Amino acid sequence: MKTGIFICHCGHNIKHTVDVKKLSNFFKKYPGVTVSNDYPFVCSEPGQDMISESIEKQGLDRVIIASCTPSLHGELFKDLLKKSDLNPFLLRRVSIREHCSWVGDDIEINTEKARRLILAGLYSAAHYVPLEEKRVEVTKSALIIGGGVSGLSAADFLSKMGMQVYLVEKEAELGGHVKNLKNIWPARKDGKSIIDEMIEELAGRENVEIFASTTISGFEGFFGNYEVTLDTLEGEKKLTAGGVIIAIGFSPFDPRIKPELQYGKDKRIITTLEFEHNADTLQLPEKPRVAILHCVGSRDEQIGKPYCSRVCCINALRVGEAIKDKYKDSYVESFYMDVRAHPRGGEEYFEDTQEKGVLFTRANVAEINPSLTGIVIRGEDTLFGEIFEREFDLVVLSIGMSPPVDNKLTASLLKITLDKDKFFMEAHIKLRPFDTAVKGIFIAGSCSGPKDVEESINHGRASAVKLFGFLNLGYAYVDPFISYVDPKRCSGCRMCEQACVAKAIKYDEEKRVVHVEEAACMGCGLCNATCPSSAISLKGYIDCMIDDEISAFMEAI
Amino acid sequence: MLQDKAEKNPEIIGFACSYCTFKASEMAGSLRMKYPDGVKLVQVPCSSRVDPAFVIKAIFEGADGVFVAGCHPGDCHFIKGNYFTRRKIAALKEMFDAFSMNDKLRLFWVSAAEARRFVEKVTGMYNEIKERKNVRKEN
Numbered sequence: 211m212k213t214g215i216f217i218c219h220c221g222h223n224i225k226h227t228v229d230v231k232k233l234s235n236f237f238k239k240y241p242g243v244t245v246s247n248d249y250p251f252v253c254s255e256p257g258q259d260m261i262s263e264s265i266e267k268q269g270l271d272r273v274i275i276a277s278c279t280p281s282l283h284g285e286l287f288k289d290l291l292k293k294s295d296l297n298p299f300l301l302r303r304v305s306i307r308e309h310c311s312w313v314g315d316d317i318e319i320n321t322e323k324a325r326r327l328i329l330a331g332l333y334s335a336a337h338y339v340p341l342e343e344k345r346v347e348v349t350k351s352a353l354i355i356g357g358g359v360s361g362l363s364a365a366d367f368l369s370k371m372g373m374q375v376y377l378v379e380k381e382a383e384l385g386g387h388v389k390n391l392k393n394i395w396p397a398r399k400d401g402k403s404i405i406d407e408m409i410e411e412l413a414g415r416e417n418v419e420i421f422a423s424t425t426i427s428g429f430e431g432f433f434g435n436y437e438v439t440l441d442t443l444e445g446e447k448k449l450t451a452g453g454v455i456i457a458i459g460f461s462p463f464d465p466r467i468k469p470e471l472q473y474g475k476d477k478r479i480i481t482t483l484e485f486e487h488n489a490d491t492l493q494l495p496e497k498p499r500v501a502i503l504h505c506v507g508s509r510d511e512q513i514g515k516p517y518c519s520r521v522c523c524i525n526a527l528r529v530g531e532a533i534k535d536k537y538k539d540s541y542v543e544s545f546y547m548d549v550r551a552h553p554r555g556g557e558e559y560f561e562d563t564q565e566k567g568v569l570f571t572r573a574n575v576a577e578i579n580p581s582l583t584g585i586v587i588r589g590e591d592t593l594f595g596e597i598f599e600r601e602f603d604l605v606v607l608s609i610g611m612s613p614p615v616d617n618k619l620t621a622s623l624l625k626i627t628l629d630k631d632k633f634f635m636e637a638h639i640k641l642r643p644f645d646t647a648v649k650g651i652f653i654a655g656s657c658s659g660p661k662d663v664e665e666s667i668n669h670g671r672a673s674a675v676k677l678f679g680f681l682n683l684g685y686a687y688v689d690p691f692i693s694y695v696d697p698k699r700c701s702g703c704r705m706c707e708q709a710c711v712a713k714a715i716k717y718d719e720e721k722r723v724v725h726v727e728e729a730a731c732m733g734c735g736l737c738n739a740t741c742p743s744s745a746i747s748l749k750g751y752i753d754c755m756i757d758d759e760i761s762a763f764m765e766a767i
Numbered sequence: 768m769l770q771d772k773a774e775k776n777p778e779i780i781g782f783a784c785s786y787c788t789f790k791a792s793e794m795a796g797s798l799r800m801k802y803p804d805g806v807k808l809v810q811v812p813c814s815s816r817v818d819p820a821f822v823i824k825a826i827f828e829g830a831d832g833v834f835v836a837g838c839h840p841g842d843c844h845f846i847k848g849n850y851f852t853r854r855k856i857a858a859l860k861e862m863f864d865a866f867s868m869n870d871k872l873r874l875f876w877v878s879a880a881e882a883r884r885f886v887e888k889v890t891g892m893y894n895e896i897k898e899r900k901n902v903r904k905e906n
């Protein structure tokens with residue numbers, strides 16, 4: 211066996227707390243190791259060149275890259291092996307950054323841990339065999355769940371590029387929250403006009419099918435050919451989609467979760483959303499006294515919403531501005547923690563609102579007490595450290611964005627993950643912000659965390675571009691990590707058949723052994739762990755690989 | 768008091784599902800959270816891939832503790848793999864109990880988003896084993 215080991219410094223990220231030189235020297239002398247090098251940035255072009263040169267010149271048949279975690283640069287390093295005419299499944303990645311240099315501070319201890327991690331990779335890889343990825347045809351169609359601005363923008367791009375689009379909306383009408391917003395900031399447009407424009411674009415396209423008042427009731431299969439069941443007003447409907455974009459938006463925070471706000475108990479306490487809908491019909495005195503509370507349902511650890519909702523500060527400014535514009539002699543006071551006027555132009559807008567006469571008080575609001583003459587707010591001014599008590603005619607709660615109501619349902623149907631705040635989780639927050647962990651399933655808009663309209667439209671389009679790239683290829687490779695049976699060992703007990711959830715194992719009555727239907731196998735390895743005769747193995751994770759990994763960790767080799 | 772030198776650090780092997788716990792461990796790393804170096808992970812496609820034989824093998828080779836970690840019940844990427852894991856590990860635990868080794872095996876659910884929970888779980892297990900290990904040595 212000719213193994214090459216390449217140990218990455220990742221600049222200082224690894225080198226700082228792992229003695230990479232010591233490691234590469236140790237492995238230079240290790241039996242079966244032909245090359246052992248350390249290098250500043252293995253993923254850089256010269257880094258890649260060094261590896262392919264070693265493969266070609268030294269005739270390596272195993273490559274161990276000890277660097278960042280395997281889910282990063284996966285395709286890059288696989289392609290590198292392919293280009294060097296080596297089967298990409300003879301590569302072993304060892305994570306000495308996320309699982310070593312970043313989780314411990316002591317260089318001596320880390321170096322020893324990294325040594326054992328690499329050793330485990332080395333012993334496991336010794337059992338690797340070349341594997342072939344299977345090619346499957348991809349249906350050129352996309353399922354988009356949710357018809358808010360993010361879903362509409364994804365549908366627009368994909369259909370323009372010629373893909374068949376199925377747009378599924380739970381409500382009777384498209385448009386999500388935006389269709390009910392007036393005077394959207396910063397466009398200063400009516401939400402409905404933005405939505406109507408987007409729908410008009412789609413309406414004329416033959417390759418767009420819109421299902422309103424519809425939800426997803428079944429979801430199976432794999433990238434390229436997802437089998438989807440829809441629950442429509444006309445009954446059940448089935449379709450095949452190559453990929454999916456989830457754009458089911460957010461749900462407005464319900465202030466009833468915080469009873470101290472008295473919301474729902476007094477008509478004079480309303481949310482920004484209600485203000486938006488009823489601004490013209492509000493009954494206010496000539497010189498109204500209006501309080502606006504920022505961060506309602508945001509940045510609040512106690513109720514499990516530690517995140518900033520990104521739009522509520524701007525919404526609070528919009529309310530203040532609207533009142534000031536309509537009632538010149540009004541008294542408007544905004545109670546905030548910090549003003550985070552996120553988007554471009556937000557800071558200027560904040561200044562403008564102050565100039566219009568809206569007062570801003572940095573405060574902890576402690577109590578809200580409705581009385582006959584008004585609503586009394588008591589709290590602490592956190593800049594001056596003073597307790598205050600003031601009466602208002604109207605209190606507007608600037609509510610945040612909570613996860614969509616169908617988050618859990620959708621996540622379990624599509625087998626994807628929610629993040630700690632219960633929004634949909636991206637595969638990598640920086641490197642793959644549109645993907646989920648499942649190939650071909652993307653997220654768009656506010657269902658993956660609070661976003662304003664512009665961000666939601668961009669997110670939708672970006673996910674659509676990524677999905678388009680996958681679909682347009684027309685084919686995909688599926689991981690070859692599936693199970694196979696050694697008929698000589700199989701006793702025909704059929705325990706694996708009972709265990710397999712995918713029903714991928716078939717019994718041959720005549721030969722009295724089982725075999726695995728490759729197309730149906732999901733690659734979980736349950737059968738492998740179940741078979742009492744060790745007759746069935748999961749490629750890439752066979753028993754001896756894991757056994758040797760354990761031994762290497764424990765230095766029992 | 769125990770002498771620092773005499774203190775033995777446990778070795779723990781954890782089987783981590785690629786779709787949840789392994790992802791949580793990646794995130795823990797990215798967030799620079801710290802946990803003991805004695806914890807080492809074997810990546811498996813699903814917690815149901817873990818053959819009880821692996822657990823026994825790890826103990827035989829000298830591991831002080833083994834954990835199997837997968838997605839929360841109902842969240843398995845392979846639909847029901849973690850239910851099989853739960854049954855298998857429960858049976859194995861009974862056997863461990865019979866040999867008074869119940870503290871050596873744990874099963875926990877950690878989703879991909881729960882980096883902090885991952886660190887808390889592994890550190891908690893590590894510290895408990897370490898304490899018992901050193902008490903035993905003292906006696």
Ligand SMILES: Cc1cc2nc3c(=O)[nH]c(=O)nc-3n(C[C@H](O)[C@H](O)[C@H](O)COP(=O)(O)OP(=O)(O)OC[C@H]3O[C@@H](n4cnc5c(N)ncnc54)[C@H](O)[C@@H]3O)c2cc1C
Pocket residue numbers: 355356357358359360361378379380381384385386387388391393394395396424425426457458459460461462482483486521525609610614616620654655656657661662663664666
């Ligand atoms: C009070 C308030 C004021 C705002 N003002 C502004 C502003 O001035 N400027 C700005 O930029 N942003 C503003 N926003 C933010 C803006 O509303 C969001 O950015 C935008 O709505 C996000 O679009 P979306 O498509 O992600 O989600 P949504 O608008 O929530 O759309 C999601 C769609 O998915 C559908 N859906 C949900 N579940 C399912 C399911 N299971 N199956 C099928 N369909 C489903 C919903 O019915 C909905 O149509 C404001 C938000 C609030 C709360």
Ligand code: SF4
Pocket residue numbers: 218219220221223250251252253254277278283307
């Ligand atoms: S391969 Fe990974 S560890 Fe190495 S430089 Fe690139 S990112 Fe850093």
Ligand code: SF4
Pocket residue numbers: 695699700701702703704705706707723724740741742743744745746
């Ligand atoms: S469990 Fe093993 S021995 Fe039994 S039928 Fe399946 S492959 Fe054959």
Ligand code: SF4
Pocket residue numbers: 692693709710711712713714715726730731732733734735736737738748
């Ligand atoms: S790996 Fe999983 S899906 Fe494939 S045959 Fe085995 S049990 Fe069934």
